[in-house]
Amino acid sequence: MTKEKKSGTRVGPKWGQVTRRTFLQGVAATSGAVAGSSLFGDLITLSPLPGESPKPLHEDWIPTTCWIGKQECGMLARRINGHVVKLEGLPAHPRNRGTLCPKGIAQIQALYDPNRVKAPLLRTNEKGVKGTWREISWDDALDLVAERIGEARDRDPSLFVWQKGRSKAKPLYDKAFVGATGALKLHHGAFCSDAGYRAMEYTIGMHGVMHPDFKHTQYLLSWGWNITGGGGNKYCWLTWAQQLVEARQRGLRVIDIDPRLRSAAHFADEWLPVRPGTDMPLALALCKVLIDQDTIDRPYLTTYTNSSHLLQEDGSFLRDDEGSPLVWDEETETPRPFGSEGISPALEGVYSWDGAQVRTVFSSFKDHISTATPEWAAEITGIPANQIRKIGRELGDNAMIGSTIEIEGHTLPYRPVAIMAYHMSQQELGFQALRAMTFIPMLLGAIGAVGGQFTDLTWKEHKNWKKLDNIEITDTPNITLKGSKYYPINSNNSSLVAHVMKDPLRYGVSGIPEVALLHHVNPLGSFPDQKANREAYAKLKFVAVIDPWLSLTADLYADVVLPASTLEKYEGPMKGTDQYEDAVALRIPPMEPIFDTRSEIEIYLDLCERLGVLNGEKGYLALVNKNLKLKPPYTLPLDKKPTPREIYDIWAKGQGIKEGVAFFEDNGVLLKGAVPASKRYPMAMDTPFGGVVPHRLYGESLLGYARKMEERGAPEIYWRDYTPFPVWRTPTLEGSPAKYDLYLTSFHKIEFKQSRTPIPFVRELAPTQVLEINPSAARARGLEDGDRVQVESHNAVTGETRKIETTVRFRESIRPDVVAMPHHYGEHTKHPWVDGTGPTPNTLFFTGEGYVSNTADQTYLVKVRVSKAPRR
Amino acid sequence: MxxxxxxxxxxxxxxxxxxxxxxxxxxxxxxxxxxAFSDPRIPYAPAAFIFGVMLVFLSAVVYELQGGGEGESDG
Amino acid sequence: MARYGMVIDLSRCHGCRACMVACKVENNTPKGSFWNYVFRFEEGVFPETRVSFLPRPCMHCDNAPCVKVCPVGSRHKTLEGLTLTDWDRCIGCRYCEVACPYGVNCFNWKDPKKNRYLDWSDPSLEGVELSHGMPYANPDLDLPQGSQGRHTAGGGRMKGVVEKCTFCVHRLEKGLLPACAANCPVGALVFGDLDDPESPPSQLLREKPHFRLLEGEGTEPRVYYVGGAPPTTASRQIEAVKARVER
Amino acid sequence: MNEKKRLPFGMGRLGTKWWVLVGVSLTLVTRGIIAYSQQASEGEVVTGMRDIGPMGGAAWGLYIVFVVYFVGISFTGICLASLIRLLNLKVLRPIVRPAEVMTVIALILGALAILADVGQPGRAFLMLLKYARPQSPFFGTFAMVISGYLFGSLVYLYLHGRPDAAVLAKRPGLLQRFHRWWAAGYGDTPPERARRVRSSFWLSVALLPLLITATSTLGFVFGLQGGRPGWFGSLQAPGFVVMAGLSGVGVLILIAAGLRQALGEKERLNLELFRWLADFLLVLLAGYLYFLVVEWLTNSYAAGPSESLVSQAILAGENAWIFWGSVAFLTLPAFLLLLQRLRGRVSLPLIVACGVMVNLAAIAKRFLIVVPSQTHGMLLPYSTGSYTPSLVEWEIVIGLVGLGGLLFALFVKGFPILELDRDYLGGTK
Structure with a gap:
């Protein structure tokens, strides 16, 4: 790509007529002409020495895709003589439109970082302590890894576990490699927003967490959403920020609900400093306010949710002989199957049928929340009752229930109110809290409405919508405990994995993996409960790590480290949509790798080849064909190992791009135009909501889970939160002794969010770990800003305590009963910008019963006490 | 003179x-x-200024040392 | 002739500090040296608190105290309204630095080659040509700039001279926006010709009430702020960066 | 007489005490040179200074403090010398030459302190001669203080030394050529004497306003900076002048006392002379204390918030000990000297102690002028800065003091440090 293609950043008329210049080489020019630079400093100047001809510099621009974050922004790499000197935003890319976040720009240092793993490493000391390493050849390393994986697989494929942090080419890794090897797959899900994902999948059938329709939303509850500090659902940061700003300029009102004023901080009109872990009562109280003031969308509730379903005394739906749930038809005064033509279902009511009393789900919900008054919630959440009422009133007013708007010829419901939430599901009642929060836009009829509640980027039924409704409980779960009687719903990487590894029999798990391949994942650093993780990973007999840097996990437990490339590789394909405009992009290597590193695709191709699973109908290449949806004639030949570039060339041609991968090498991104209303707004679709109807206000199957779990002998602690409506109970952590008088929560910073990399530029911006504390709380403990403190956490179930030391940082914008610590410190080793930057809060968090949700998702909340650090 | x-x-x-x-x-x-405010209008103007200061003081030396006493100035 | 200036829309700024990093890469400034600094502020007492952000590039004052005090005319105003430092002339007295009320000047306390972010002289980087001690040096910075052809672009040039924001003079010459403004993800930094009433910054100034920092000092900054209020003594800085130079 | 055969005032004779002085000075100078070479090779990262702003430092530190201090001393030296000559103050006559020498040496030290401070010392000479801008208050420092004023003082010293040089030029010895060069044919004829008196008068007339201008310029370096709370103000320049007088008289007292002790010159450097110096000190102290009160009143009455932060740091913050220490070292001498005056006594140790105290106070005050306005005087809400001089800075500054001692010691051995009596060597003439 030539630099003329770079546009959109020009200023008025030029003052100098400089077109293409021959640059003086900096090194030659400065060092060459400097005379007497010793004692009195450098004595000027830049003119080249006589006889020294200035070297011409060759400049070009390579489009590519950001590697560091999760949202894959388009980038342009400026190269001089083949080396990248700057990364800028790709103007055409819908997600970032010519701009980059601080991490995006900073990742240039990763390309040259001499602290990376520069060649395959073989451990030479025992595991569990800081590693000593010997560099070995790629062939030796791959042979060894393949041999150990193969040996385990031959005995039992589930002895081989593949674990990823964040990977960027799912079809080639998660699907093809895992498929070809039959590995047990683990990922970071339980430590992410998975409880929220499950709640959304179960409640409205979409994968994602709540976000608004920024082009139209007028009133936003920013609920634990970390826009200015950390990002959000779907995008790591930048796209949401751009859309929020435009919406604010348009007049969007933002209410921030968070124990610590960060989420949308600068952009919030009002702050509700909620007590951590009490979001569910707040949501239920808001639901009650909405129902009491009668600002509810009855047609939506009746037609598109199970609110009108009739409930029997035992909590199950009244069904006909075919098993279809029944509703009360007010015309005929009889129960009729939901969705029948020509009936008028009752939303509310208690009826007698067949000698028994039935009532609608909605009536039942009203009863369920009859005690959830704003006063009740105020007591629990710390938000004044009148403020809850006010927010409820504003929600009702702004929802404009009944109004419609014309978009692309479709007349669509217009409900410009929404909730933005992300990692706030990381609490013990996270799954049910998210369900309760979803009820708010459901009552308002805002789900999928213009300006209303969105979850995924498209309205496509997620497989869990049906799957979660089919209660299947196995007595022989694997280490993820998925389908077990303890955590039947989980993301196939429960946060219990470490505990199960330590004591598999306790959970009825018969065997644990022996060989692990860790792909860009650092459980010891970035997952809570470092202690449990250490014990678990110590049990693995062989660990191979794919990572550009030496993570804490690798340093302590890897036998072999395979150095991965960062930006300098082909990878993809990546979605480029910003909700409103669609695009697809590839990652293009902007320069040759400097170190002896390889792209993951190359590593997997080589491993599969050595394992004998590359070729053949069920081999890796066949699975790549399948997962990339490659159709003849554009399919990979199954008998030949391709290069990554060849894979993407065939893929691109299959997409109808005749230049193949060269198109992306020239342009970086393929624009697909605006997302049509018929795809974007579910009510504009042929079958509204893509057929995902009815949305589940009532979780009949949740009750089913509870019953089956109890039947199989699981103690109440496991099934008590499987309730059809969200039920508030005091969280387990409140059982810690009174001296643990503060809540510790953690947060992300824009400098590191989802990057996990030791990049100096951003490390300099946020250098060390701190404990944020309200000054009043600090002074009550005799602490001043900058003091060293000891933070001690307590496990209310086991009584275990853990301690770290860090530095106090005053923040007025945090509840006085809450302290907070950022993540991304102390997670890597062997890097001058990471060593000594402080402990990760993951040391203080617990996992296991009481500290995970009923879906086995991690809680980032624990009671702690804070005191002056003991003098050394 | x-x-x-x-x-x-x-x-x-x-x-x-x-x-x-x-x-x-x-x-x-x-x-x-x-x-224009960053460059002297005549090169080395500051040197000229300093020379001017020196000239004023040198006048005293010249005044005293100017030949005509009983000895030759061998300074 | 264009006379440049910047308008910063505080109602858009997220305090993400991408501009600071964009500046660092573009201008090759050494460790600890921030030509553009984004304040993150907190005001008030719980629960009545407010968080705000304030990017602070060089103000490129029209009545610049730094230009007035520079003993050798290294710090100068250009006809385009820029306040620049000629690093070929600077003697390193740091008078500009003490005269500036905005704290924008950065002195090279040590040899920039020895003040880079990582040890780029590592043998594993053998194949990479280093310029100014770094592998991603911007070659434009060594070129003389402007009608006077003075060496005013870039940072980390040499030990013992003062450097600061140049509004990316070398990019302006190519008709490009300063790196910070070109990158700002939310369009908070609006740059252009303030003499041209149709330029984006001029339009913004017409549309919104604006202020300049430390207006009372009479420095006549060419950087304007809209969509917010100037910091007060009640503004507490939070999340300060690590701007350190060590031996 | 034996006396007559030997050079006066210990010239040419290198005694133990002299060697001790030179040895100590040389040690300090050597350490200073080592420290400076460290700074030259590593950069000023070896100092405690850092950027104002996000870096939270002070861009000017001990070097500038001592530039101001040295220039202040030199001011007093030449000022006193001129006044004594102009007003023909007989009692003080013996300290005229020490004062002139002090001026020249202090100016050299001041110039070196500036060189220690700038980041590109090699460039500085060339760039200043080529480009120096009158608008910069530094122009005064560079062009007037260092070059003009140093040159003027040298001329002054030179011309006033000619009669003595002429006398000594007649004596054979190692230094004869030097003295002959200095004398430049001076014959002490009546016309020459007349010219001597005339040029001396005009030189003094020319020097005095230049001195005040030059020292004020140094005040302007700070006083014209509106952007640094605590600096801007019209009292800055006169304050500098008075403080300069204090420190200069203080050093002169020490020199005079030292010479009296070392040379045994109890008659020439008699107690009456010290009484005069003590009176000078007292008057200047009264003046300075007045300034101090005015400054403090103004600040506490109607200071802006940023000004308050700076005065807060000075009066009660981390710099408070320096401030209150300096106040003590100003009021205590004032009190002691006043007491002594009232009782009509002259105590040399007391006067010397006062000289030491006012000098420490002067350095401390300069520090308080230079530093807190940078570390605490930021008008934007940066985090509070801090500055602690590093060992290198102290070594360089103390090395400069040592160099001053060394130069003085060398001068004393090459030229009469006290003016010769008219009839000195008269017999041989």
Whole structure:
């Protein structure tokens, strides 16, 4: 790509007529002409020495895709003589439109970082302590890894576990490699927003967490959403920020609900400093306010949710002989199957049928929340009752229930109110809290409405919508405990994995993996409960790590480290949509790798080849064909190992791009135009909501889970939160002794969010770990800003305590009963910008019963006490 | 020329040099709105100013040392 | 002739500090040296608190105290309204630095080659040509700039001279926006010709009430702020960066 | 007489005490040179200074403090010398030459302190001669203080030394050529004497306003900076002048006392002379204390918030000990000297102690002028800065003091440090 293609950043008329210049080489020019630079400093100047001809510099621009974050922004790499000197935003890319976040720009240092793993490493000391390493050849390393994986697989494929942090080419890794090897797959899900994902999948059938329709939303509850500090659902940061700003300029009102004023901080009109872990009562109280003031969308509730379903005394739906749930038809005064033509279902009511009393789900919900008054919630959440009422009133007013708007010829419901939430599901009642929060836009009829509640980027039924409704409980779960009687719903990487590894029999798990391949994942650093993780990973007999840097996990437990490339590789394909405009992009290597590193695709191709699973109908290449949806004639030949570039060339041609991968090498991104209303707004679709109807206000199957779990002998602690409506109970952590008088929560910073990399530029911006504390709380403990403190956490179930030391940082914008610590410190080793930057809060968090949700998702909340650090 | 005349001439010349160097030859005074304020109008104007200061003081030396006493100045 | 200036829309700024990093890469400034600094502020007492952000590039004052005090005319105003440092002339007296009320000047306390972010002289980087001690040096910075052809672009040039924001003079010459403004993800930094009433910054100034920092100092900054209020003594800085130079 | 055969005032004779002085000075100078070479090779990262702003430092530190201090001392030296000659103050006559020498040496030290401070010392000479801008208050420092004023003082010293040089030029010995060069044919004839008196008068007339201008310029370096709370103000320049007087008289007292002790010159450097110096000190102290009160009143009455932060740091913050220490070292001498005056006594140790105290106070005050306005005087809400001089800075500054001692010691052995009596060597003439 030539630099003329770079546009959109020009200023008025030029003052100098400089077109293409021959640059003086900096090194030659400065060092060459400097005379007497010793004692009195450098004595000027830049003119080249006589006889020294200035070297011409060759400049070009390579489009590519950001590697560091999760949202894959388009980038342009400026190269001089083949080396990248700057990364800028790709103007055409819908997600970032010519701009980059601080991490995006900073990742240039990763390309040259001499602290990376520069060649395959073989451990030479025992595991569990800081590693000593010997560099070995790629062939030796791959042979060894393949041999150990193969040996385990031959005995039992589930002895081989593949674990990823964040990977960027799912079809080639998660699907093809895992498929070809039959590995047990683990990922970071339980430590992410998975409880929220499950709640959304179960409640409205979409994968994602709540976000608004920024082009139209007028009133936003920013609920634990970390826009200015950390990002959000779907995008790591930048796209949401751009859309929020435009919406604010348009007049969007933002209410921030968070124990610590960060989420949308600068952009919030009002702050509700909620007590951590009490979001569910707040949501239920808001639901009650909405129902009491009668600002509810009855047609939506009746037609598109199970609110009108009739409930029997035992909590199950009244069904006909075919098993279809029944509703009360007010015309005929009889129960009729939901969705029948020509009936008028009752939303509310208690009826007698067949000698028994039935009532609608909605009536039942009203009863369920009859005690959830704003006063009740105020007591629990710390938000004044009148403020809850006010927010409820504003929600009702702004929802404009009944109004419609014309978009692309479709007349669509217009409900410009929404909730933005992300990692706030990381609490013990996270799954049910998210369900309760979803009820708010459901009552308002805002789900999928213009300006209303969105979850995924498209309205496509997620497989869990049906799957979660089919209660299947196995007595022989694997280490993820998925389908077990303890955590039947989980993301196939429960946060219990470490505990199960330590004591598999306790959970009825018969065997644990022996060989692990860790792909860009650092459980010891970035997952809570470092202690449990250490014990678990110590049990693995062989660990191979794919990572550009030496993570804490690798340093302590890897036998072999395979150095991965960062930006300098082909990878993809990546979605480029910003909700409103669609695009697809590839990652293009902007320069040759400097170190002896390889792209993951190359590593997997080589491993599969050595394992004998590359070729053949069920081999890796066949699975790549399948997962990339490659159709003849554009399919990979199954008998030949391709290069990554060849894979993407065939893929691109299959997409109808005749230049193949060269198109992306020239342009970086393929624009697909605006997302049509018929795809974007579910009510504009042929079958509204893509057929995902009815949305589940009532979780009949949740009750089913509870019953089956109890039947199989699981103690109440496991099934008590499987309730059809969200039920508030005091969280387990409140059982810690009174001296643990503060809540510790953690947060992300824009400098590191989802990057996990030791990049100096951003490390300099946020250098060390701190404990944020309200000054009043600090002074009550005799602490001043900058003091060293000891933070001690307590496990209310086991009584275990853990301690770290860090530095106090005053923040007025945090509840006085809450302290907070950022993540991304102390997670890597062997890097001058990471060593000594402080402990990760993951040391203080617990996992296991009481500290995970009923879906086995991690809680980032624990009671702690804070005191002056003991003098050394 | 007599010593007084020379001395006075040097003082006058020195002060004039200072004056011109300061106000006319060096970078202009006033709100610096253009690159012109960063460069002397005559190269080495500051050196001329310093020379002017020296000239004034040197006049005293010349005044005293100007030949005519009983010894030759071998300074 | 264009006379450049910047308008910063505080109602858009997220305090993400991408501009600071964009500046660092573009201008090759050494460790600890921030030509553009984004304040993160907190005001008030719980629960009545407010968080705000304030990017602070060089103000490129029209009545610049730094230009006035520079003993050798290294710090100068250009006809385009820029306040620049000629690093070929600077003697390193740091008078500009003490005269500036905005704290924008950065002195090279040590040899920039020895003040880079990582040890780029590592043998594993053998194949990479280093310029100014770094592998991603911007070659434009060594070129003389502007009608006067002075060496004013870039940072980390040499030990013992003062450097600061140049509004990316080398990019302006190519008709490009300063790196910070070109990158700002939310369009908070609006740059252009303030003499041209149709330029984006001029339009913004017409549309919104604006202020300049430390207006009372009479420095006549060419950087304007809209969509917010100037910091007060009640503004507490939070999340300060690590701007450190060590031996 | 034996006396007559030997050079006066210990010239040419290198005694133990002298060697001790030179040895100590040389040690300090050597350490200073080592420290400076460290700074030259590593950069000023070896100092405690850092950027104002996000870096939270002070861009000017001990070097500038001592530039101001040295220039202040030199001011007093030449000022006193001129006044004594102009007003023909007989009692003080013996300290005229020490004062002149002190001026020249202090100026050299001041110039070196500036060189220690700038980041590109090699460039500084060339760039200043080529480009120096009158608008910069530094122009005064560079062009007037260092070059003009140093040159003027040298001329002054030179011309006033000629009669003595002429006398000594007649004596054979190692230094004869030097003295002959200095004398430049001076014959002490009546016309020469007349010219001497005339040029001396005009030189003094020319020097005095230059001195005040030059020292004030140094005040302007700070006083014209509106952007640094605590600096801007019209009292800055006169304050500098008075403080300069204090420190200069203080050093002169020490020199005079030292010479009296070392040379045994109890008659020439008699107690009456010290009484005069003590009176000078007292008057200047009264003046300075007045300034101090005015400054403090103004600040506490109607200071802006940023000004308050700076005065807060000075009066009660981390710099408070320096401030209150300096106040003590100003009021205590004032009190002691006043008491002594009222009782009509002259105590040399007391006066010397006062000289030491006012000098420490002067350095401390300069520090308080230079530093807190940078570390605490930021008008934007940066985090509070801090500055602690590093060992290198102290070594360089103390090395400069040592160099001053060394130069003085060398001068004393090469030229009469006290003016010769008219009839000195008269017999041989």
């Amino acid at each position: 007599n010593r007084t005349a020379i001395a006075i001439w040097m003082v006058v010349a020195g002060f004039s040099l200072q004056f011109f160097a300061y106000f006319r030859w060096a970078a202009p005074l006033g709100a610096p709105t253009s690159p």
